[in-house]
Amino acid sequence: MTDHADDPGRSITWHRVDEDGHDHEDGNATLLGFWIYLMSDALIFASLFAMFGVVSTSYAGGPVPREIFNLPLVALNTGLLLASSITFGEAMPHLAAGRAAPVRVWLAMTGLLGAGFVGVELYEFGHLVSEGAGPQRSAFLSAFFTLVGTHGAHVTVGMIWIAVMLAQIARNGLTPAMRRRVMCLSMFWHFLDIIWIGVFTFVYLYGVVR
Amino acid sequence: MTDMQAMDGSSQAHRAERHRFYWAGVLLAAALTVLPFWLVMTGQADRSTTALLIFAMALVQIVVHVAFFLHVDTRSEGGWTLLAFLFTAVIVVLTIGGSVWIMYHLNTNMMPGAITGH
Numbered sequence: 357m358t359d360h361a362d363d364p365g366r367s368i369t370w371h372r373v374d375e376d377g378h379d380h381e382d383g384n385a386t387l388l389g390f391w392i393y394l395m396s397d398a399l400i401f402a403s404l405f406a407m408f409g410v411v412s413t414s415y416a417g418g419p420v421p422r423e424i425f426n427l428p429l430v431a432l433n434t435g436l437l438l439a440s441s442i443t444f445g446e447a448m449p450h451l452a453a454g455r456a457a458p459v460r461v462w463l464a465m466t467g468l469l470g471a472g473f474v475g476v477e478l479y480e481f482g483h484l485v486s487e488g489a490g491p492q493r494s495a496f497l498s499a500f501f502t503l504v505g506t507h508g509a510h511v512t513v514g515m516i517w518i519a520v521m522l523a524q525i526a527r528n529g530l531t532p533a534m535r536r537r538v539m540c541l542s543m544f545w546h547f548l549d550i551i552w553i554g555v556f557t558f559v560y561l562y563g564v565v566r
Numbered sequence: 567m568t569d570m571q572a573m574d575g576s577s578q579a580h581r582a583e584r585h586r587f588y589w590a591g592v593l594l595a596a597a598l599t600v601l602p603f604w605l606v607m608t609g610q611a612d613r614s615t616t617a618l619l620i621f622a623m624a625l626v627q628i629v630v631h632v633a634f635f636l637h638v639d640t641r642s643e644g645g646w647t648l649l650a651f652l653f654t655a656v657i658v659v660l661t662i663g664g665s666v667w668i669m670y671h672l673n674t675n676m677m678p679g680a681i682t683g684h
Contacts, residue, residue: 409662
């Protein structure tokens with residue numbers, strides 16, 4: 357990728373580089389571009405984590421994490437999201453081999469596990485609000501709902517994306533364009549699981565321990 | 567060469583190896599998820615040890631996910647994904663660590679004895 361940089365005048369070199377990009381299955385400008393997007397998304401979450409870290413003990417006389425966090429429920433949610441990452445990973449060898457039917461089955465399972473995750477999270481949010489621990493109660497809870505809610509919104513978008521992929525694979529089959537989209541979605545989904553590692557450690561577990 | 571040809575060109579053995587690599591990642595990720603929950607929910611260690619251990623395991627699990635599930639290594643995209651990831655990691659550490667550090671000291675210096683929970 358670097359041998360062309362010292363001589364920009366030779367346009368033929370640029371064509372060769374462009375072709376080189378397709379020599380292996382991951383060598384695709386779209387995938388690298390999507391990775392850069394994910395990194396910028398990580399910075400959004402970094403600022404939300406920083407905000408949460410700063411106000412995580414500003415309880416304003418309201419409930420503290422130990423009183424309101426239900427760790428078995430969080431463990432269930434963590435398991436659901438990790439399982440959905442695994443089922444998505446199971447779709448990838450079939451994607452590489454061009455088998456549309458198993459790709460759709462594994463994607464559908466991933467979507468269902470994602471729906472379970474969002475469902476449990478909405479139940480948790482509703483329970484907190486009904487207990488008087490809503491986002492307006494304290495800075496800690498405002499930051500909690502903003503951080504965890506932003507992650508939940510991402511997962512919801514991922515589920516919509518999965519539904520669109522299921523419909524498009526049914527209509528188009530596994531064309532190169534469809535493979536590229538599913539590979540981007542796979543990166544997106546694994547990325548959300550990585551953000552969740554930060555959430556369950558920093559927000560829930562550390563909140564209960566401190 | 568199209569993506570299709572590249573995929574057909576990769577041998578069955580290569581794919582099987584990738585799948586084994588992936589399942590090693592799954593086992594590591596599962597262990598690194600179960601352990602911190604077990605530590606906190608059963609109260610095995612004192613607070614500071616538990617906090618240190620869960621943050622250490624979270625860092626390792628993030629690396630496991632990035633390496634085994636997202637396949638970021640020195641070769642992918644000519645190293646550009648790894649470079650972008652490392653750059654982002656630096657910014658993330660600066661943002662979170664810097665904010666918490668500065669605001670903690672502001673709190674302790676400007677409101678002595680205030681409700682910081684420490």
